[in-house]
Amino acid sequence: MKRALILAALVLGLGGAGWWYASQRDATGAEADPPTVAVTRGTVERTVLASGVIEAGTLVPVGARVSGQIETLAVELGQKVKAGDLVAVIDSLDQQNEVLKARADLAQIEAQQASNAASIREAELALDRTRQLNRTDLASTQALEAAEATLAVRQAEARALAAQRDRAQVALASAELALERTRITAPVGGTVVAIVTDEGETLNASAETPTIVKIADLERMVVKAEISEADVIRVKPGQTATLTLLGDPSTAFEATLRFVEPAPPGIAQNDAAETTEAVFFNGLLDVENPDGLLRIGMTVQVSILLERASDVLTVPSLVVSRGDGGRSTVRVWDPASRTATEREVRTGIDNAVTVEIVEGLAEGELVVAARDSDTASAAVTMRGRRSVFGF
16 A cells, blocks of 8 residues: 555656656747846846835924913814914913003102102202301211212112112013913914814913924925834935835835934933844935825835936846856857857846846847756656666
């Protein structure tokens, strides 16, 4: 039984080898031509591939610097605004009262300054009279010194009132600024991408600045791409790139690599980079978005161009054999003689799919697609070898 199973397996194996051998011959029984590819002109590119996430070119949180209830929210989600446009209005009754109080305090000090000026004038006149009387011995030296001291006191009060007036002016300016800040305006132009605080809510700006809306510049986006440590040494700012969306891989967007971060993102939490996992560096790419097709948070595939050769001779990379010392060869097929000849070639850019041929081939020549005939040789050996079982 065991011998029968072995014989059956051997028959199947020989039958398969015979089928392969027959398939290599044409209808006349002659050896079939090997598969070939023609040398053509084209473009060869070598790129670095990465995945990335789209971010807004500019994202600005717009907050309130004064506390109060939002009376009016003047924008809607997705609305485009210009710098200076009204975003929200906060209940300003408290701020208005503070302005009125500051103005009253300033007016009171200015009135005191007027009174003090009159007192100074009175003290100056009294001092002049006392000096004249003192010269004729009609006023004592003590009276003269008292008049001089009175004038000095009035002048010191004037300086104090001047300082108080300066402080009151500062208080008034602060109150007016707080009142002005109840009207929240857009610091930059862009699109409202988030509404954080709705109309009617109360804001408390005493501890931190509460955010009302977020405005983003969506006409120019930034792609944060993760570049592997093996590829990061080959990229540099200024290189062009192509972006494709997961939802529409047929549409490409042109971008420019602006910056490559000097350390992995994890360095923000740890002093040393994590080495137990794959290490990536963030590359920032700028891409124009005039039609608004790109949105914040989209995932894209990034292809950063390292080098390109256009209108050059090309063949598939698999047809080129690499030897010692950087020697490259191909097998050129001659249809007339139906023979393949090995020929040395000089190659250029090779992206592992297509290789540039700098020298050694001409456009239109045929190159054998298979680089060796090990399989065919094995089949021929099988046909001429006697089985160990006697067949």
